[in-house]
Amino acid sequence: MNLARFYDRPDVYLIVAAFLLALGIYGLLRRRTLIGMLIAGELIFSSASLNFMALNRFLAPDPAVGQIVVLFIMGLAAAEVAIALSIVIAVYRNYRSVDTSDLSELKG
Amino acid sequence: MNPFPGAGILAFIIFCVCVATTVAGGLLAVFTVRIIRSVCGLALCCIGLAGLYYFLHSPFLALMEILIYVGAVCVTIIFAVMLAEPEENVSREGRARDLVWMVSAVLLAGVVFYAVSRLGLSGPWPAPPAPPGDASVKAIGISLLTTYSLAFELISLVLLVAILGALVIARSGRTKP
Numbered sequence: 001m002n003l004a005r006f007y008d009r010p011d012v013y014l015i016v017a018a019f020l021l022a023l024g025i026y027g028l029l030r031r032r033t034l035i036g037m038l039i040a041g042e043l044i045f046s047s048a049s050l051n052f053m054a055l056n057r058f059l060a061p062d063p064a065v066g067q068i069v070v071l072f073i074m075g076l077a078a079a080e081v082a083i084a085l086s087i088v089i090a091v092y093r094n095y096r097s098v099d100t101s102d103l104s105e106l107k108g
Numbered sequence: 109m110n111p112f113p114g115a116g117i118l119a120f121i122i123f124c125v126c127v128a129t130t131v132a133g134g135l136l137a138v139f140t141v142r143i144i145r146s147v148c149g150l151a152l153c154c155i156g157l158a159g160l161y162y163f164l165h166s167p168f169l170a171l172m173e174i175l176i177y178v179g180a181v182c183v184t185i186i187f188a189v190m191l192a193e194p195e196e197n198v199s200r201e202g203r204a205r206d207l208v209w210m211v212s213a214v215l216l217a218g219v220v221f222y223a224v225s226r227l228g229l230s231g232p233w234p235a236p237p238a239p240p241g242d243a244s245v246k247a248i249g250i251s252l253l254t255t256y257s258l259a260f261e262l263i264s265l266v267l268l269v270a271i272l273g274a275l276v277i278a279r280s281g282r283t284k285p
Binding site: 083 | 130153166177181184209210212229236242247252278
């Protein structure tokens with residue numbers, strides 16, 4: 001395998017995307033504040049985008065489709081961040097904390 | 109004769125820098141304790157991703173990644189961090205339970221990473237098409253306004269509703285004494 005053409009193969013991109021997905025899942029499980037969990041969710045969005053772009057570049061017959069899908073993912077991620085952060089601020093105003101272990105009013 | 113003999117090696121080095129930036133940013137975003145460093149890690153990860161998009165023949169999306177993620181999403185998260193001052197305090201549960209949680213999270217993440225990367229490396233991908241289609245910004249714009257015009261309009265509606273909903277949720281209860 002020629003070392004200099006390493007970036008013209010889909011393998012590295014797919015492995016980086018899988019690594020970002022695993023990091024995002026680990027962060028979602030480990031983070032204790034809502035904002036930390038939101039950041040981990042953004043990592044998962046990024047991994048999905050990278051996967052779309054890699055398969056779009058190397059395997060899709062029409063390379064414009066994947067870029068449009070990734071644009072839509074970015075738009076949805078922006079909308080999600082706006083809503084989630086406003087919920088975080090509303091929660092902080094009511095509870096004076098965004099720690100997930102404090103938000104246990106509905107816990108059985 | 110190639111006028112730039114070291115161009116391949118140079119591109120390889122830049123590619124490695126992009127991958128390392130992405131991975132390091134992701135690690136920083138997940139493993140740091142302070143939340144503001146985590147946001148900086150997310151920004152670093154997105155800059156590396158923009159470089160990877162450039163290597164995937166899409167400079168338009170590289171620009172959009174920096175513009176939207178680093179310029180808008182990270183700045184918004186920093187605003188929320190300043191407003192809500194989240195502190196990652198040390199666990200209130202026992203150490204043993206915390207260790208069990210950490211081990212199970214690492215195990216789950218490792219299994220997901222192994223399964224997805226194995227699927228990506230060993231999948232029976234079809235052969236790439238011989239003449240690659242047009243991937244320019246012009247082609248993207250044409251298909252956004254013809255084939256995907258409904259989704260394009262719908263996402264503008266989603267963004268509008270998200271802005272209004274964020275305003276309503278974040279403002280409610282603010283004017284009360």
